[in-house]
Amino acid sequence: MTQQKKALITGLTGQDGSYLAELLLHKGYEVHGLIRRASTFNTSRIDHIYVDPHNPNAQMYLHYGDLADSEQINNIIYNVAPDEVYHLGAQSHVRVSFDIPEYTGNVTGLGTTRILEAIRRSRKDIRFYQASSSEMFGGATPPQDEETQFVPRSPYACAKVYSYWMAKNYREGYNMFASNGILFNHESPRRGETFVTRKITRGIASILAGKEKYLYLGNLEAKRDWGFSPEYVEAMWMILQADKPDDFVIGTGETHSINDFLDEAFSYVGLNIEDHVRIDQKYFRPTEVDALMANPDKSEKVLGWKAKVTFEDLVKIMMDSDMRAAGLEVPGEGDEIISKKFGEKWWKKD
Known part of the structure; x- marks a missing residue:
């Protein structure tokens, strides 16, 4: 009997996190999510998926924590012992990052290092997905692909560039399965109302x-380059099912x-x-x-992923x-x- 896979998702309550949780539950995963304690309910995007009609035996668990708290991140990685970590959590609003650049750097940038270090110290075979962003390309001439130089134009983009390179360094320095998905803009009815x-x-x-x-x-x-979020979370999953870790541009090409x-x-x-x-x-x-504008040739050839919407x-x-x-x-x-x-x-x- 095949052992049930476990996945940990940061940013579970966001647009991508909620769609990814649904996808993984549908595939039979045990899903764990890192969420911040708040004074108001912030789980509206995931309230409906505690019970998956396609898979009534699917399980989802929430863990309170913060990307600025390395101790709690270490505890969650150790106790959950996931097979896959999807790091989607961040201060993700580009315009807001100009108002709170230090916080953005701490959470969006250093938060990635805290997770990578927790995985390294766990000594477990965990596959790591880093949600990189097309904003990293900034002023680079389109179309942009995996070889395009980054020219970040916001505190958010700078923090994402840092996270991208940390994932690559942990991959090359510690032989970890750490992959970057460089996702271009992707939207849905669950997109935050300020975007x-x-x-x-x-x-x-x-x-x-x-x-x-x-x-x-x-x-x-x-x-x-605008696409549809449910398709993009499928690409995230495909990236971690690949034979080896790598970096992929995900977009429509328009x-x-x-x-x-x-x-x-x-x-x-x-x-x-x-x-x-x-x-x-x-x-x-x-x-x-x-x-x-993405050049998604690599993701199409290697992963077999192509946008439909x-x-x-x-x-x-x-x-x-x-x-x-x-x-x-x-x-x-x-x-x-x-x-x-x-x-x-x-x-x-x-």
């Missing part, structure tokens, strides 16, 4: 519901501006952008990243979800896309 894509779709739903009149945004010319996202979203619901979008300087970054699909999926949450009639094209491209999916309808 621009969700801010747009949620804002439009509020406008349609008569609760708001305007949507306030910053730089509309920034271009990003780039679109925030203006493009607005065009798609407003057109989908029949509203005019000019009537409802206003520019506010407070949403601009001190240093901007103009364009990010297009940019237009993504906008419709997110708009349907936020309109439904606002109590509005939903066009339904996003639901149809998921049904057609994924069939019986492993994640819950949002």
Whole structure:
């Protein structure tokens, strides 16, 4: 009988962490998550997956801790003894990182070292996944791949570059299975409400519901490679199932501006952008990243991973979800896309 695998996920309550937990539970893993103690409930993205209808014997456990607390990280690694660690936890908001650069460096950067060191000291054969970011490329000319030089343009990106190199150094210095997934922007109905894509779709739903009149945004010319989060967490899992540790760029290979996202979203619901979008300087970054676009050839060839959801699909999926949450009639094209491209999916309808 095959022994049940254990996985530890940091950032379990976030967008990616919740989708990854669902995927691993569906595959029969015992899932453990590191979460911070808070004065308010912060588990809304995972409340529905304590019982997995596809696998009623699946198990999920939560452990309180903090990426700034090396002692608790050591305790969790020792007591859980996971087969795989998916390190997704971070202060992950790029604009906010300019306001709290020291905290961002401590949690997003040094937090990675604390986990790697705990794994090394455990002397257990644990596979480690580092959630690296396309923001590390910053000012580098697109398209960007595994050989592109990093030109970070924010405290968040600098911290992620540090984490990337620490993972590589532990891999080469201690022969650890430590891999970097350099993920380009990936969104979903579970995206945090302060991130621009969700801010747009949620804002439009509020406008349609008569609760708001305007949507306030910053730089509309920034271009990003946007994909669908559930597909990207599958890539994370595939990276740790590979024969050897390595670094992989995960993206769609297309780039679109925030203006493009607005065009798609407003057109989908029949509203005019000019009537409802206003520019506010407070949403601009001190240093901007103009364009990010992945070259995902390596992940396609080595992992067999390729994005299915297009940019237009993504906008419709997110708009349907936020309109439904606002109590509005939903066009339904996003639901149809998921049904057609994924069939019986492993994640819950949002």
